[in-house]
Amino acid sequence: MKKYxxxxxxxxxxxxxxxxxxxxxxxxxxxxxxxHFLTASHFKSSFINTSLQANLGFGATSxxxxxxxxVGDYHIFGxxxxxxxxxxxxxxxxxxTPWMAMYFTYDMTGRVGTDMSMILADGVNTMSGGEIGxxxxxxxxxxLNLSTKINAQNLTGNFIxxxxxxxxxxxxxxxPSVIKKVPAMSLEVGLLGAYAFNPTYGxxxxxxxxxxxxxxxxxxxxxxxxxxxxxxDLRPSTEIPLxxxxxxxxSSAPEVVMNNDGYSNLINAKVGYTxxxxxxxxxxxxxxxxxxxxxxxxxxxxxxxxxxxxxx
Amino acid sequence: xxxxxxxxxxxxxxxxxxxxxxxxGVFGGINNSKLSGDAPVDAKYKSLIGLNVGAQxxxxxxxxxSLSIQPSYSQEGTKLFYNVSYSKDLVDSLSLRLNYFSxxxxxxxxxxxxxxxxxxxxxxxxxxxxxxxxxDISQDLDVSIMEMNVSLQFGAGLRIPLGYPRLFIEVxxxxxxxxxxxxxxxxxxxxRVKSSGIKALAGIEIxxxxxxx
Numbered sequence: 210m211k212k213y214x215x216x217x218x219x220x221x222x223x224x225x226x227x228x229x230x231x232x233x234x235x236x237x238x239x240x241x242x243x244x245h246f247l248t249a250s251h252f253k254s255s256f257i258n259t260s261l262q263a264n265l266g267f268g269a270t271s272x273x274x275x276x277x278x279x280v281g282d283y284h285i286f287g288x289x290x291x292x293x294x295x296x297x298x299x300x301x302x303x304x305x306t307p308w309m310a311m312y313f314t315y316d317m318t319g320r321v322g323t324d325m326s327m328i329l330a331d332g333v334n335t336m337s338g339g340e341i342g343x344x345x346x347x348x349x350x351x352x353l354n355l356s357t358k359i360n361a362q363n364l365t366g367n368f369i370x371x372x373x374x375x376x377x378x379x380x381x382x383x384x385p386s387v388i389k390k391v392p393a394m395s396l397e398v399g400l401l402g403a404y405a406f407n408p409t410y411g412x413x414x415x416x417x418x419x420x421x422x423x424x425x426x427x428x429x430x431x432x433x434x435x436x437x438x439x440x441x442d443l444r445p446s447t448e449i450p451l452x453x454x455x456x457x458x459x460s461s462a463p464e465v466v467m468n469n470d471g472y473s474n475l476i477n478a479k480v481g482y483t484x485x486x487x488x489x490x491x492x493x494x495x496x497x498x499x500x501x502x503x504x505x506x507x508x509x510x511x512x513x514x515x516x517x518x519x520x521x
Numbered sequence: 522x523x524x525x526x527x528x529x530x531x532x533x534x535x536x537x538x539x540x541x542x543x544x545x546g547v548f549g550g551i552n553n554s555k556l557s558g559d560a561p562v563d564a565k566y567k568s569l570i571g572l573n574v575g576a577q578x579x580x581x582x583x584x585x586x587s588l589s590i591q592p593s594y595s596q597e598g599t600k601l602f603y604n605v606s607y608s609k610d611l612v613d614s615l616s617l618r619l620n621y622f623s624x625x626x627x628x629x630x631x632x633x634x635x636x637x638x639x640x641x642x643x644x645x646x647x648x649x650x651x652x653x654x655x656x657d658i659s660q661d662l663d664v665s666i667m668e669m670n671v672s673l674q675f676g677a678g679l680r681i682p683l684g685y686p687r688l689f690i691e692v693x694x695x696x697x698x699x700x701x702x703x704x705x706x707x708x709x710x711x712x713r714v715k716s717s718g719i720k721a722l723a724g725i726e727i728x729x730x731x732x733x734x
Contacts, residue, residue, distance in 0.1 A: 303677070306585055309630045311675060341675050341694060343641050359641070361673045361696050363557070363717070384562050392558040392713045394698065396673075422713060437632040 236486045237520035239305060242352045243408030245483040248300065250493050250514050251465075251475055252415040252436065255308045255356040255401035257346050259521040264298040266514030273501065273508050293321050296512070308346040308462055315339045316364075316464065333467045338364030339377050344401070349448050354403045356416075364464060365392045366424045391465050395421020397430065408445035409513060413438045415458070420475045424463050434460035436475070442483050450484025473497045481516075491516045542581035548689075548724025549574040556617075556701065559712040563604040569616055571596025573720055579629065589627045595646065596620055597716055605632070616654050619629050619666065619701075619716075621646035625674055635647040644695065646670040664704050670716060672697040686727040693720040 215457040239246040239256035248254055250264050275288040295318070302312035318336040342360025349355070368389050377385035399417035406412075436458025443449040458475040460466070465473045474497060481491030493514045498507040552573040558564045575593020582588055598618040602611035627642030645671060653662040678691025697715035704712070 303639075305630055305632045305637060305677075307633070309639065311639050311641070311677065341696070342640070343675070361675075361698075363696060363715075390559075392715075394696070394713070394715060426713075427711065472583075473659070 212306075238483075238486060238489060240352075241354055241403060241411065243445060244405035244411040244440075245438055245444065245452060246403050246405075246411055246413060247438075247452050247479055247481040247483075247491060248489055248516060248518050249413065249438050249449045249454065249456060249477065249479065251458055251460075251477065251495065252413075252417075252434070252438075253312075253344070253358060253399070255344075255346075255354050255403050255413070255415075257304050257308060257344060257356065258302065259304045259310070260300075260302050260518055261521070262298070262300040262302075262516065262518040264296075264514050264516045266296045266512050267406055268294045268296065268510050268512035270499075271509040271511075275501070281291050294318055294333075294510075294512075295321055296514070310344050311342070312344060312360075313339060331338070331370060334367040334369050336364060336366045336464065336467075338362065338393075338464075342397075345500055352405050355495070358397075358399045358401060360397050360399075362395050362397060362421070362464075363392070364394075364424075365390060366463075366467065367391075368424070368467075382384045384411060389425060391424050393422040393424055395463065397421075397432075397462075399434075409442055411440045411442070413440070413456075417462075419462060421463075422433075424467055429462075432461045432463070434458060434462050434465075436460075438477070438479075444483050450482055452479075452481045452483040454479040454481070465497070471500050484504035487520050489516070489518045489520075543729045544577075544579040544581075544587075544726040545729060546577045546579070546689075546724050546726030547575070548577060548593075548722050550720060550722030550724075552595055552597060552720050554597040554599065554695070554716060554717055554718030556714050557717045558700075558714040560714075561601070564614075565602045565604075565611055567600040567602050567613075568718070569598040569600050569618070571598060571618070573722060575623075577724065577726065579726065585631045585633075586635070587629045587631075589625075589629055589640070589642075591623075591625045591627065593623050593625070594620070595623045597718065614655060615660070617662070618652045619648060620650045621670065622649055623647075627674060629678075636680055637677065638680065638691075639675075639695070640691070641675050642673075644674050646672070662700050667699065667701050667703065669699070670697055670701060671699050672716060676720070683725075684717045685726050688723070689726055690721075690723045693721060693722070694718075 212497055270292045280426055297317045300314040302310050304310040309409040320334050340360050340362040342358055344356050347355045347357055370389055374387040397417050397419035401415050403413045414437040416435040438454045438456030440452055440454040442452040442464045448505055456477050459472050461472045477493055477495040479493040481489055495512045498509055500507050550573050552571040553568050555568040560566050573595045575591050577591040579587045579589045601615040603614040605612050623644050623646035625642055625644035626664055627640045629637045629638045629640045651666055653660045672695050674693050674695050676691050678689050678692030681688040695718045700714055702714055
């Protein structure tokens with residue numbers, strides 16, 4: 210999947226060079242009614258354009274108290290502390306017509322840390338995979354842009370499960386493994402929109418329905434995601450090239466909830482540079498809840514992400 | 522199967538003949554495919570090159586969109602590399618060849634300059650034959666393979682006009698949607714193994730009615 214996405218990106222970048230020569234002085238960043246829209250990390254922009262985006266993030270869970278396994282009077286493989294992650298996202302979108310674009314993404318999340326208890330704590334270890342899809346514009350007016358997207362997503366999760374590992378040893382499994390690799394494939398359709406009230410204020414919204422394999426083996430499920438992000442761009446009124454966004458989303462998608470059922474609530478805040486016609490630089494903070502099977506209460510993940518997006 | 526294919530061809534011919542903006546063509550190319558997902562213990566899937574040849578019938582829907590049906594023969598499969606004790610590197614041990622009759626149904630969306638196009642659609646494929654080889658010697662395949670495969674295709678292409686006909690080159694990414702086997706891995710765990718690959722194709726297409734007339 211990685212190799213294919215890379216080859217496709219290189220091929221399509223070649224095509225971009227030809228298309229990119231059309232309009233050199235045009236505003237390429239997404240703008241409606243004079244409002245510059247920011248890009249969010251957890252949902253796709255509704256605009257049809259050619260762009261390359263790279264996000265790099267770092268996250269940490271709230272303090273987790275994972276009990277481990279009780280052997281006699283002792284608990285082994287127990288963990289109390291924070292698990293840290295890094296995550297990276299690369300996305301390339303190619304516009305073919307004013308109403309249609311194709312896109313590819315590649316995502317990677319990995320656990321970081323050297324402490325043995327942190328390494329062996331239950332939960333996601335690494336997750337990687339990509340998405341390929343098309344985005345079609347449904348309507349555009351001075352203030353509103355509405356699009357739909359259809360995509361296939363192929364992810365592979367590696368999860369640490371010490372309890373299952375011990376059970377495998379007890380059951381004389383010839384190949385016991387503390388890390389369980391689970392591939393998951395899903396299809397998704399979504400509605401994406403952006404509305405500009407005036408040059409300063411705007412809102413973006415999204416709703417997605419997906420169906421496919423979850424990270425829990427033996428089950429296929431339907432997933433939903435939805436939410437909005439309200440934005441203010443200071444540039445039209447104060448000449449300060451900064452935009453701010455505050456949003457809320459809810460999601461049951463496997464890449465968010467990992468190998469657990471239920472929903473995650475995502476609250477995010479973003480600040481972005483809005484002074485360029487060709488690129489966007491932003492910093493996004495996201496706080497969301499996630500259920501981990503081996504503990505009773507939900508854990509929380511704080512994530513800070515640096516985002517860079519070029520428009521061609 | 523034969524009867525349904527014949528019906529499809531007849532329906533298609535009637536539709537195409539009655540439509541002035543239709544194209545017919547042939548194409549061929551290479552198929553770099555592999556399986557992805559759960560692999561056997563100590564093994565890794567790697568790509569296997571195969572052929573892809575077929576015919577295409579494009580029915581123009583609007584100025585910039587067309588519907589393409591492409592009955593074709595597609596060689597897919599995978600190589601299996603095993604981790605063995607006597608070698609540091611994975612060893613190229615097995616190759617599984619799956620030969621399909623496939624029927625992609627694709628929407629093509631052409632750019633404003635009419636040269637480039639994007640395509641997306643669904644491919645259904647019927648397994649005609651399968652072969653497992655180890656060092657060019659056929660082996661018994663002890664895993665059942667599903668007869669039907671369904672996959673999504675996304676791609677892009679370039680058209681090169683040559684007067685009346687036109688050449689095209691395109692690249693497609695294929696992602697299988699269904700697991701190609703349902704033999705349990707262990708303890709009743711169903712494997713998640715799907716096909717995926719990249720196709721690099723070239724072909725020629727001609728309009729059914731000469732546009733100059």
